[in-house]
């Protein structure tokens with residue numbers, strides 16, 4: 535073809551048919567909020583206490599060792615700057631397998647552990663490998679939006695179960711399974727749960743509930759438990775050293791996909807890790823090969839050293855820091871936010887707040903709040919777009935998305951900034967609704983008279 539003719543012709547715009555989900559599913563609310571940088575950021579769970587000096591020290595150690603190797607004309611250095619195995623570096627997997635066994639009571643060997651680009655990737659990959667459109671996933675209400683939207687993208691039907699201050703209520707699992715069999719003619723394929731300090735409510739499952747969940751779900755050999763332990767390292771007080779995941783009961787590594795992440799230490803490293811039943815692991819390694827070939831070898835080398843030598847020195851400080859932030863936010867909510875409910879986490883990054891007035895719309899209000907320098911995540915983002923709910927009366931209904939809720943993240947800012955930001959948020963809510971704010975109260979539940 536004559537290129538001159540091509541260049542002279544006015545080009546018509548590209549016209550493409552996109553996949554349906556591009557228009558039917560929204561952008562993640564958290565990703566959207568990341569575009570703004572208000573002074574008081576209570577939006578996504580950005581870690582604000584990071585062992586940066588330790589990471590510098592590790593990088594310096596690695597570089598000095600490499601200099602010696604380079605002088606010796608060794609080619610070993612090349613490996614860290616190269617493509618690696620899709621399932622992750624042996625060094626990191628070895629350290630993690632030891633730690634998972636010793637600290638988390640997960641029985642595993644190095645081959646069982648795989649590395650992904652954040653735990654977000656394994657969450658997506660599990661559904662990508664298991665879900666054919668119409669397959670059912672059970673989870674709590676509300677639930678981690680980073681799990682819900684990708685699952686819906688893949689065609690999963692999400693059924694949400696009631697949760698309370700202790701997290702997922704096990705009694706509803708059996709009910710949900712029976713309802714799914716009756717209404718949709720199939721058993722759910724996955725139960726997704728975050729046992730430690732869940733996102734968004736910050737609730738933690740008791741040992742009793744964990745046992746009940748195992749008893750119920752292990753009764754079905756076609757339901758996989760996906761256990762997301764993203765916040766297991768950020769547990770306050772003594773429980774921080776006493777991790778007992780559901781996976782502890784999966785002696786033969788058959789029934790539970792256990793996943794966690796290093797990113798609460800340094801989000802930018804983007805390294806997640808998991809222990810999966812054998813067949814699922816093989817499928818996921820295949821899928822990861824399609825997504826990104828492998829995760830960064832250099833970053834894995836940094837983390838292998840961090841987990842081997844440094845993490846247990848840092849964790850007590852990190853946990854105490856987040857606990858102080860959590861307390862600062864709880865006190866400020868108690869003193870300054872209008873009447874409502876709020877959760878009291880014992881770890882993790884988030885508090886869930888519900889206004890007493892059920893018709894208040896935190897989604898409509900969020901842009902105004904950002905314009906005044908305060909960001910939070912509207913709670914409606916933590917419900918499926920098009921799912922179902924099992925009600926407390928054990929009925930199956932289309933999933934409702936309450937508007938009067940918000941997730942407040944305390945991970946990024948200092949206790950002082952948190953106190954100021956929540957005070958400002960309280961003032962903004964008050965101006966919005968022109969109702970008074972309670973002066974102070976001795977209980978975490980405000981009672982009665984102030985309503986927005």
Ligand SMILES: Cc1ncc(COP(=O)(O)O)c(C=O)c1O
Nearest residue numbers: 652653654678733764795797806
């Ligand atoms: C519960 C939960 N799971 C998984 C993730 C994904 O984290 P990452 O990909 O950084 O490991 C997050 C992120 O906030 C989360 O809150």
